[in-house]
Amino acid sequence: MGKLEYIVQKAGDNAYPLHLGVDERREVLVLQECPGKADFDIRLGSGAQLDLTVISMACSKAGACAEPRNIVNGFKVNLDSENAVCNLNGVYLVDSGNRVTNKVDMNHNVGHCISNQLFRGILWDSSRSDFEGRIYVAPDAQKTEAYQANNNIVESEQARAHTQPHLEIYADDVKCSHGATVGNKESGELFYMQSRGISLANAKVLLKQAFLLGVLEKISDDDLKEEMSMKILSSLR
Amino acid sequence: MGKILEIKNLHAKLKEGREILKGIDLTINEGEVHAIMGPNGAGKSTLSAVLAGRDTFEVTEGEVTFMGENLLEMLPEQRSWAGIFLGFQYPVEIPGVSNTNFMKAAVNEHRKAKGLPELSAAEFIRMMKEKMAIVQMNQSFSSRGVNVGFSGGEKKRNEIFQMAMLSPKLAILDETDSGLDVDALRIVGNGVTQLKTPQNASLVITHYQRLLDYIVPDIIHILYDGRIVRTSGAELAREVEDKGYDWIIKSL
């Protein structure tokens, strides 16, 4: 794998043309701390692999930009050549009146490609998150593997999490799945930690860390992984 | 001693690929137990799949006569009705379909093919219990999905149980010993031995000699590169065990 490209996104509109050639591999990490829009236009050549992680910090503890901090991400992926692999990862922390939108349009236009989507976020106050993920598998795109997961933890009565995963499948020899959760089935783990002497508040933070680290561990560069983890952990409450 | 299976100059290839069987000749008579041994990639599993009618292979040359009929013209289910049973190396999982329902469908199709009426529920359950005892299978297996969540040993026992239910003329056991511990091996071996009659026959396909301690063959064939290169009595298995396949291949 080539060196990880790390981009700190500017406020306003941003375009990311990510067009990979045959057998090319790229890993991209985007940190978003300002309001803005990002359009990821992803096209992969045969045998190419893209690992993209987008961290959206729409919370008051982080970032230099003023609120409201609305972040909109559009991922348009076209898999037009065989044996390509596309991994999309997202983390979002949203509070006060902020809003994060992740819209994924994953098009398996030919067979023998793999796509993975993993988006996780936590919402506080009167924030809102929208996840719209579409997986399209074209007729004859056999041996496609497409997976998608969106997990949300809602921390306040006023916050709203919307998740809308779509699967549109027109080929039969495929492996596709998607999962979405809102809320946290944590009572067992919490109690276990409490019984080991960890306070409830701390136990909850630990679980949220684990929840987000599930995405951050996809970052291959250890220093950046550490930096991102620290940034996120300091924003948890 | 009637002839059950006669294979003459059988050639078969992968549907879109290379030739795997390059001229097999083999005759199996009533009451006989044959074993086919050979190194990996020799074509052992291909031979069993071709005999059962798997459509991933294409027969390019040769004849196979089973109980006087042209086997190669039959559908897989017709071969089953005619008396061919294949014990799978990797038994397939069918979620949601209970072992009982699966076997009921199979047994009744067999009876239909023979012009017999369907078994009543009571008759069928009696038969299930009786045959499950042969492989020491727990009753709880009957309500579980076919092979779903079964251990390797349980799957193989289930194969022998199904064989007992369908009482085939010719049982082809494809690497039935793979993934079995000694206890399971004994149960499977005893099961097969119990099911042996002077009218049926078995073809045991194996890489190792150890299963042949439990199922003693009358005749052993060594399959190598798509051909049977040696045929001999049970003592051949020992030779393989002691000296390996290389020795036999080199001595050709």
Added chain:
Amino acid sequence: MKQEELKKTNRSIEEIYASDYKEGFVTDIEQEFIPKGLNEDIIRLISSKKEEPQWLLDFRLEAFHKWQKMTMPSWGHLDIPAIDYNDIIYYAAPAAKKQAAEGEKKEIDPELARTFDKLGIPLHERDILAGVAVDAVFDSVSVKTTFRKNLSEKGIIFCSFSEAVKEYPELVRKYLASVVPSGDNFFSALNSAVFSDGSFCYIPKGVKCPMELSSYFRINAKGIGQFERTLIVADEGSYVSYLEGCTAPQRDENQLHAAVVEIVVEKDATVKYSTVQNWYPGDKDGKGGIYNFVTKRGICKGENSKLFWAQVESGSAITWKYPSTILKGDNAVSEFYSVAITNNYQQADTGTKMIHIGKNTRSRIVSKGISAGRSQNSYRGLVKVLPNAENAVNFSQCDSLLIGDKCGAHTFPYIDCANSSAVLEHEATTSKISEDQLFYCRQRGITAEDAVGLIVNGYAKEVLGKLPMEFAVEAQKLLSLSLEGSIG
């Protein structure tokens, strides 16, 4: 095994298909029709035929005015040809109906009795499966409701909708459109304007209905649409299990069926609603078949109320249907279990909505889609948790099974959560019947077609298990039958 050989030994697909839909016959009976078309006069005519009170006519006209301003929903994953609503006959009834209309005493036309016999729904109580009461609806009218008297001894009201309007107007007026407002959607507005008959059922406080209640809907006449309305009210602490079945003749023209079902479940009451939908699906080229555009909704109004949906959708050229539950009472529970199977050119867009309003409300969705031929099968669902729905829980499982490479399977779940204590989970998978499974079955002597039936029934087992026994057996056969000709 080679496909050609498979075909040789199995019956030809055409042959199977011709014999496939055994309910496709037409009953030759003298019928009374009103003119084609949809306008205020037609609505007044329907209302006057049914000798309705003014309030109900007003309800119809209001709904019609709403409908005129609405357009057909286009968000479904469906390709619906344009429908000329003025080219439909909105009322057709067997002529004999005119002579007598007094519930059980009326003598049913022998030809009609034969029709229902043939459909497996005998209307003479002595012949009926013990423990199932039937309301038989033929085109636009209910022709017979069995066991009315036995049920009334327990205070249970089970009759046709028209009779309910005459005999229990206050109950009908109280609950009509209380769950599905007339302007809820295009088809509910249309139904509210022109509905002709259907079933009405009221289970009083504390009563456990001793038998299964059922409605059987039959479309017979050419050129008509069927617009029935079912209203079920389960008062506090009561229980009822309700079944619904339907069939129609085999015709080259499409016919419209737009029903509304409303269910009210009061405190501590339980309603089970099961459907086996077997409308004519059209032929192998996609010609003909019923357009099934149905609004079904229940409200778990009181605390601890429960509503269970179970459905097998095998028929119709196009299905647009989302049985839904509003979980209003605290601790209310709702489940939705569905198998939708499409073959040839059928299209189905079906699913459910679970709206959590009350505290500790729980819902579960299990949807199994099976697509074969050139069909398109979609699951569409909404799980919505309102701010006050503390500790709401939902689990959704949506699986798709594809048979062949010309069909499509789609899932469109939507989760909208506004409460931090809610736990909502959704899972979806897509699979196919593997060659290995098929070969394994065939090696054991099970024919390819039987193997598909076996595997599909295994796949749908969880849902079939939720149907009442008599229905489950019927549904199993239906699943295997619907897939005949889908392989080979």
